[in-house]
Amino acid sequence: MLAGKRILLQNSRFLHNFGEPPIRRPNKAPPAASKDGPRINDDIRNAQIQLIDQTGDNKGVVETVVAIRMAQEVGMDLVEISPNTSPPVCKIMDYGKYKYSAQKKAAEARKRQKTVEIKEIKLRPMIDDHDYDVKMRAMQRFFEEGDKVKITLRYRGREMAHQEIGTKLLDKIKTDVAELAKVEQDARFEGRQVVMVLAPR
Template sequence: MINEQIKDKEVRLIGEDGEQLGIMPAREAMKIAREAELDLVKIAPTAKPPVCKIIDYGKYKYELVRKEKEARKKQKTVEIKEIRLSPNIETNDLNTKINAAKKFISKGNKVKITLRFRGREMAHMQSSRHILDDFAEHLSDIATVEKAPKLEGRSISIVLTEKK
């Protein structure tokens, strides 16, 4: 809320250079702001009494937008990359998949390793679990298990993330 939108009887006023001007009626605070040719902006509406500051509203809004952009720029989105395996995978193929997972993890992504079962492979699900354990063990120097192996329908999956 700015200027005439402030309907409170009393406000705690902060001057344009940050000094406390004390608690005063909102009309008097508005008068002081007009004399300084600036705006009266309510910055803490939930406080008792509400806190208002004498500032240039356009400049204040610009600073808020700039800080928000800066915060967004520093954010990093973490993707989940999926690697699919089958129970009868050969060691060279497994090593290739492990190298791919290493690349994903080193870039900061999470890796979901899925062991898919088809047809008669469903009967030997528990005996194939060691493939996921070996996979996680090969990557134990750079990754930790975020989500333990879990049976989901026709597949078992595990999620690995970068070590901190």
């Protein structure tokens, strides 16, 4: 009797599980990672494209495989430059140079958007040649990064009696950085020091 109840209980569990909808598990492969930049050569999907050759001439609608062969014959790539037209516009070009040029333009745009900082360089009128060269290299780096430079020339003790030495030093600095920077604020006294501000060209 007890064995019969166990069989009925097991059968009822089987029927209950059998009646439930099966658990579905996702079986989709992850989407392919999108490729940065325009499609080139065999990545171009359309069978036909509007072709512009390496000299800029519009060759009209051309089979994609033919256009790729034309690009290979001149040692270049077929680059999709306008994918949303029908058919898409492609151009024969050196993709390596094109990509480098695009990266350079992006870097220049970021440089223009950079917040300009004012870096301070402190000098003494009797600075030696080695220290002067170190300060000049620092200034050059600041100008190349797009920052301004505030030059502070400090006089101590009897040096105030020889201000012409400091004036000659500031004139030398202006000459040495003339290709990289221009004077934004000319030299002026602030107590026992002279301040001059240079800005990158």
